[in-house]
Amino acid sequence: MARRASSGVNSQALLVGCAILALVLGGGYWFLSRAPSGFDAPAFDIVRDVDHQKSQAGNTNSITGLLIDRQITPNGQLATLKIGKDHFLSIIIPPDFKGGNLNLQSEYIFKIEFNTDGVAVAKDVKPL
Amino acid sequence: MKSSLLSLALSLPVLGQVYTPPAPGNNQPSAPTDTVVRSNPTPSSNTNANGGLLGNEIGFFDPTNDTISWNGSTWAASDNRLVAARFEKYLNEPENVTAEAEVYRNTIDEILALLSPHRKGGPVFGDAVALLPKAALYPGDAKLCDSLSNAIYTAILSRKDVRRTKEMITSMEREKKKAILDADWKARTEQDPNIGKTRPTGGENEETTEPAQQIGRGAQSLAYAEHVRRITEIEASKKTRELESKIKGELSKVQYQALMVQFFIQRRFRHVIMASRFYNMIWKEGDGTLYIDEDSDINKMFSESLGVSPTVSTLDSLANEAIRDIDKGVEVFSFLVEREELESASKRLAESFIVGEFMPSLDTLPRVKKRKVLDFVRGSNVLLNAIGVKDYTKAKEQIEELKGKAKDFDATKAEAAVATFTRASDMHIMMAKNHLAARDMEKAQTEIRQAMEVWPQNPRLAEVDRIIDAGGPVIQLRNDFDRLFAEQNYREVFKRQHELAYAIKDDADRQAKFRQVLENITEIETAVKGAEKMSDIGQDYAAWEDLANVHKRFPDDPDLNQVMTKLAPKVADFTIALNKAENHEERGNLGSSLSWYYKARHLHPGSKKADEGIQRLVQLALQ
Numbered sequence: 246m247a248r249r250a251s252s253g254v255n256s257q258a259l260l261v262g263c264a265i266l267a268l269v270l271g272g273g274y275w276f277l278s279r280a281p282s283g284f285d286a287p288a289f290d291i292v293r294d295v296d297h298q299k300s301q302a303g304n305t306n307s308i309t310g311l312l313i314d315r316q317i318t319p320n321g322q323l324a325t326l327k328i329g330k331d332h333f334l335s336i337i338i339p340p341d342f343k344g345g346n347l348n349l350q351s352e353y354i355f356k357i358e359f360n361t362d363g364v365a366v367a368k369d370v371k372p373l
Numbered sequence: 374m375k376s377s378l379l380s381l382a383l384s385l386p387v388l389g390q391v392y393t394p395p396a397p398g399n400n401q402p403s404a405p406t407d408t409v410v411r412s413n414p415t416p417s418s419n420t421n422a423n424g425g426l427l428g429n430e431i432g433f434f435d436p437t438n439d440t441i442s443w444n445g446s447t448w449a450a451s452d453n454r455l456v457a458a459r460f461e462k463y464l465n466e467p468e469n470v471t472a473e474a475e476v477y478r479n480t481i482d483e484i485l486a487l488l489s490p491h492r493k494g495g496p497v498f499g500d501a502v503a504l505l506p507k508a509a510l511y512p513g514d515a516k517l518c519d520s521l522s523n524a525i526y527t528a529i530l531s532r533k534d535v536r537r538t539k540e541m542i543t544s545m546e547r548e549k550k551k552a553i554l555d556a557d558w559k560a561r562t563e564q565d566p567n568i569g570k571t572r573p574t575g576g577e578n579e580e581t582t583e584p585a586q587q588i589g590r591g592a593q594s595l596a597y598a599e600h601v602r603r604i605t606e607i608e609a610s611k612k613t614r615e616l617e618s619k620i621k622g623e624l625s626k627v628q629y630q631a632l633m634v635q636f637f638i639q640r641r642f643r644h645v646i647m648a649s650r651f652y653n654m655i656w657k658e659g660d661g662t663l664y665i666d667e668d669s670d671i672n673k674m675f676s677e678s679l680g681v682s683p684t685v686s687t688l689d690s691l692a693n694e695a696i697r698d699i700d701k702g703v704e705v706f707s708f709l710v711e712r713e714e715l716e717s718a719s720k721r722l723a724e725s726f727i728v729g730e731f732m733p734s735l736d737t738l739p740r741v742k743k744r745k746v747l748d749f750v751r752g753s754n755v756l757l758n759a760i761g762v763k764d765y766t767k768a769k770e771q772i773e774e775l776k777g778k779a780k781d782f783d784a785t786k787a788e789a790a791v792a793t794f795t796r797a798s799d800m801h802i803m804m805a806k807n808h809l810a811a812r813d814m815e816k817a818q819t820e821i822r823q824a825m826e827v828w829p830q831n832p833r834l835a836e837v838d839r840i841i842d843a844g845g846p847v848i849q850l851r852n853d854f855d856r857l858f859a860e861q862n863y864r865e866v867f868k869r870q871h872e873l874a875y876a877i878k879d880d881a882d883r884q885a886k887f888r889q890v891l892e893n894i895t896e897i898e899t900a901v902k903g904a905e906k907m908s909d910i911g912q913d914y915a916a917w918e919d920l921a922n923v924h925k926r927f928p929d930d931p932d933l934n935q936v937m938t939k940l941a942p943k944v945a946d947f948t949i950a951l952n953k954a955e956n957h958e959e960r961g962n963l964g965s966s967l968s969w970y971y972k973a974r975h976l977h978p979g980s981k982k983a984d985e986g987i988q989r990l991v992q993l994a995l996q
Contacts, residue, residue, distance in 0.1 A: 291968075296953070298964030314971070316987070320995040325971055333971035335964065337994060363957075363964035364994045 299363030477511035488650035531625035556600035699729035798828035850876030914977030
């Protein structure tokens with residue numbers, strides 16, 4: 246008897262292909278969705294230290310948030326991030342800061358350093 | 374003469390009843406300055422004002438002032454309570470026409486007729502004396518006829534005693550003459566018994582004849598000496614008797630005259646006339662000089678008014694004149710009453726009454742006539758009393774009433790007095806009102822006191838009372854305002870603003886405070902009302918923030934605090950954010966402060982506080 250020639254999908258190869266596709270998609274999502282890492286400074290815990298900013302003087306941290314306000318004066322500008330639902334951190338943007346344009350309602354990650362007044366001073370910024 | 378008689382007669386009852394003028398001295402109280410005529414006399418300061426016919430020393434009734442002036446002193450006649458009361462009593466008495474009184478008056482008339490020197494056959498002493506006890510039976514006589522008959526009896530006894538003394542003196546004279554004759558005879562005829570007798574001179578047998586030693590031997594005898602002593606004794610005894618008789622006679626005369634003067638002082642003029650006529654029959658020698666102490670008031674009264682020494686005839690004529698004058702006064706009274714001139718009528722009757730209270734013409738005056746002036750007299754007394762007690766309202770009413778009653782009522786003086794004092798009092802009240810308006814209570818009190826001194830019942834004082842009454846609550850309200858302000862109870866001030874506003878309307882300082890309170894409370898109220906509206910539409914943060922601004926200025930306002938307390942749970946997160954922001958800002962923790970201000974603005978995007986805080990801190994942070 247003649248054996249009929251096999252004309253069906255190789256199920257094994259299909260499984261391998263699916264696995265590869267899943268890896269590609271998952272990796273892409275992770276890549277796209279991961280926080281920008283750019284700064285090696287520790288994240289500032291706004292919930293914990295909102296009242297202790299002055300004691301943070303000299304510390305360098307990173308902070309991520311939505312830019313909600315910009316106060317521009319001849320001496321410089323002050324940007325304020327909304328972190329989470331209802332926490333805020335104001336950051337001095339020095340005149341010589343090279344961070345590009347900052348747009349309101351955009352998310353940024355700032356590298357900051359607290360001055361003696363307890364106000365964060367932007368050292369670097371990356372948009373998210 | 375008539376004037377002096379009237380004055381004398383008028384002053385007599387006053388002398389007898391009321392007053393002995395005080396001796397003027399430096400410590401004498403000054404004459405009253407008001408126009409009220411006082412019952413007590415005052416030394417007359419105007420020597421000519423009341424001057425009578427013979428000068429001011431004479432008693433003088435001044436009808437314009439209703440005063441009696443005498444010897445430098447003035448008495449109120451109509452204002453004299455005793456006189457006024459007696460006169461009013463008299464006006465109410467019925468005419469005395471009882472049979473008893475008629476008999477009495479007839480008896481007195483009969484006595485006077487019997488004693489009249491013009492009676493045919495001459496006066497009848499015995500019959501007249503016999504009628505005196507009959508007259509004394511009448512009570513109205515007050516037993517004066519009895520007193521008169523007793524005085525007559527005493528005088529007669531005295532006269533009899535004089536006669537007996539004279540007889541005794543005559544017999545003593547006879548005895549003295551007999552003694553003188555006996556002594557003379559003895560002196561002439563009696564001889565020494567030894568005359569012609571002999572006795573031995575040389576021896577026992579020799580006798581000689583001795584001559585008589587004295588021819589009138591009796592002059593040296595004891596019998597002769599006894600005669601001489603007896604003659605001297607009789608002469609001395611005679612002189613003593615004569616003197617005694619003279620003294621007794623004069624004493625009885627003095628007693629009798631004293632009774633006459635007493636009758637005159639008592640204004641019993643008919644008794645004076647009877648006594649005078651009896652006197653002339655008892656002492657027929659015609660010596661009528663009144664024996665009165667030169668320093669006595671009664672002697673001064675006679676001598677100073679008449680200028681002559683008083684006599685029995687003087688009393689008699691004065692009494693007759695008084696009777697005539699009283700009768701005339703009563704006649705004039707009747708005429709004036711018919712003419713309805715009651716003021717003059719009452720004055721004429723009062724004058725007659727003061728002088729001759731016991732005269733038949735007054736005693737028999739019909740009560741109907743007297744009653745016509747009674748109302749007027751009472752009204753006059755009320756007017757005088759009203760002016761006396763400074764009740765010028767009553768005085769005004771009384772003046773009008775008296776004007777209506779009597780056609781001849783002269784209200785000039787009373788009206789002038791009332792107008793003067795009422796005006797003065799009113800002026801003080803006006804001044805008091807001005808001081809009250811100026812809140813000068815001390816001066817106002819002084820003016821009120823002066824107004825009351827002048828016219829205690831001034832009806833306008835009630836106006837001052839009303840002002841003061843109104844001022845009482847005002848003062849209370851002002852005190853309330855001060856207390857509330859001190860307690861910072863401005864809400865109560867706001868609640869009572871309408872009543873307090875009136876109380877402090879003239880006080881600039883309180884006004885300023887009051888205005889400030891009203892403005893502040895209004896501001897609070899406006900904020901509260903606005904907050905309530907915002908809260909109603911869910912804008913609790915905005916409501917609270919508005920109230921917080923006001924609360925900063927008025928942290929103690931209870932209503933504001935109440936509303937904010939009510940809102941607090943709804944805005945707790947916002948208030949916490951702001952408080953924290955402010956606290957961090959104070960401590961220089963600008964970063965934390967900014968975080969909290971932004972949180973506050975996140976909760977209440979319109980928050981001025983948050984905005985201001987942010988702006989402030991941005992400037993600080995970026996320096």
